[in-house]
Amino acid sequence: MIIGILGAGSWGSALANLLAGNGHDVTVWSIDEKEIEMLNTYREQRDRLPGVHLNETITFTTDLEQTIKGKKMIVCAVPSPFIRSTAKKIAPYITNDQLIVNVSKGIEEATLTPIVEIIESEIPGAKVAVLSGPSHAEEVGIGIPTTVVAGARDMDTAKLIQNTFMNDVFRVYTSTDVTGIELGGSVKNVIALAAGITDGLGFGDNTKAALMTRGMAEILRLGTAMGAHVETLAGLSGMGDLIVTCTSKHSRNRNAGYLIGQGKSYKEAMAEVKMVVEGVYSAKATLKLAKKYGVDMPIVEEVNKVLFEGKPAREAVVDLLTRDRKAEISVEE
Ligand SMILES: NC(=O)C1=CN([C@@H]2O[C@H](COP(=O)(O)OP(=O)(O)OC[C@H]3O[C@@H](n4cnc5c(N)ncnc54)[C@H](O)[C@@H]3O)[C@@H](O)[C@H]2O)C=CC1
Ligand SMILES: O=C(CO)COP(=O)(O)O
Incomplete structure (x- = not known):
């Protein structure tokens, strides 16, 4: 297949390599001339995916x-902003005969819409x-076994992406739950910031497990309110992505959270991580x-306060732990 990729960052580059390796004819676009010069000169995304030789x-x-x-x-791999x-x-x-496949993760603040929309x-x-x-680019780039889900409103399109x-x-699995896939992939990044923050504060694995599990409860509450299927959110683009992003050394969001937990502002943390912190x-x-949608998302609320209102991260953790006493099963809350 003849494929165009928009975005030559770590994910665009890793997917270009994967698709070229699958025998497709791949053209990659970047807005940044210097980035294209580097890619043409070295056949390597030296800034964002070092060590991965890109197919000739x-x-x-x-x-x-x-x-x-x-x-x-057309694969769309530019950051959400x-x-x-x-x-x-x-x-x-x-x-109209071209298929656009979004591989980015985010929700637009002005319209509250995910990327496909x-x-x-x-x-x-x-x-x-x-x-x-x-699917961290660093691992896909070196052929580490990875599973993802292709979502389209019709199954034939999802299967075309799977085959490609x-x-x-x-x-690659298939699904028709586009909303669930996009929401799971976007909200997990906010929870990963929180997970990183607790690491940066010096808390332990118990804290991380608590955040991931209660973060999943928040993803389920919002997702189901928006019409996503529980199975999607419990699948690769919900639970799966939450696990990888909250625990991996490669995670941009977790690493940014870690720096924030150590006392940096979100702007300082983003500058240090260099790659996009969705x-x-x-x-x-x-x-x-x-x-x-009238759903309770206390972790997301505290992350916002820490990022944008200057609330000390330690205070946010205390406030989460000392909330009203609750029953665990609270998806309908
Ligand atoms: N890196 C990863 O492992 C994965 C990333 N993603 C998602 O893919 C998307 C892209 O992420 P990365 O490749 O990691 O980002 P990156 O930080 O590696 O690259 C960012 C890219 O954005 C481009 N850019 C900067 N300004 C631009 C503009 N005004 N218009 C268009 N492009 C511009 C830059 O040229 C650069 O290539 C994000 O939504 C991310 O969540 C999804 C799965 C894995
Ligand atoms: O979404 C991603 C991997 O699935 C990339 O985001 P992070 O690097 O923050 O984990």
């Missing part, structure tokens, strides 16, 4: 039209789907969604 067949370019025209599939602007730019070149709103009539799950991406070490962009939107 991949074309790297800053030419957006070249990346879109004649491609059957740039999705709308990128969608606006590609809209004139997209035709942002792209659909900018390119009416476009066919847009999602691929998500526990799947290989012996990258297993949880910071999704935190306010998630809280606004919780309010809109």
Whole structure:
């Protein structure tokens, strides 16, 4: 298949390599000329995915039209804050027979919409789907076994994505629960910030397990209120991604949280992590969604206070622990 990839960061590069390795013809676009120069010179994303040699067949370019025209599939791997602007730019070149596959994770604060809907709103009539799950670029880049889920409103499209991406070490499941996949993949980043914060404060595994489990309860509450299936949220793009992002040394969100727990501001933490920390962009939107759907998300609320209101992280943990006494099964709360 002839494929265009938007975004040459760690995830765009890792997926370009995977798809080229699967025998596809891949062109990768970046807005950043220096990034494209580096990729063409070294065939390596030295800043964001060092050590992974990128397939000789991949074309790297800053030419957006070249990346879109004649491609059957467009993979969208730009960070969430740039999705709308990128969608606006590609809209004139997209035709209705092309499939756009979002692989980014986030919720737009202004509209409270996840990424597939942002792209659909900018390119009416476009066919847009999602691929998500526990999949750090650092591991996909070196062929470590990974599983993800392809979500589309119709199963044939999900199967097309499955067939395109799947290989012996990258297993792709299918689903029609686009909302569940996008929500699980976005809200887990906010919980990962909290998990990192507790690590940075010097707390232990018990605390991390508590945050992940109660974070999952929050994801379930919001997700089901928004029409997502429980099985999706308990699957690769909910529980699976929550596990990887809260525990991995590769996790941008956990690592940013760690620095915040150590006393840095979110801006300092983002600068130090260098790569995109999507949880910071999704935190306010998630809280606004919780309010809109009338669900309780105390961890998300405390993360917002620590990030944006200067609340000391230790105080946020105390406030979470000393909330009103509750029953554990509180999905309907
Ligand atoms: N890195 C990973 O392991 C994974 C990342 N993702 C998601 O993929 C998305 C991209 O993440 P990464 O590749 O990690 O990011 P990254 O931080 O490695 O790369 C960011 C990219 O954004 C590009 N960029 C900067 N300004 C831009 C603009 N105005 N318009 C368009 N592009 C611009 C840069 O050229 C750079 O290539 C995020 O939503 C992330 O959550 C999903 C799964 C795995
Ligand atoms: O979503 C991702 C991996 O599935 C990447 O985000 P993190 O690096 O924060 O875990």
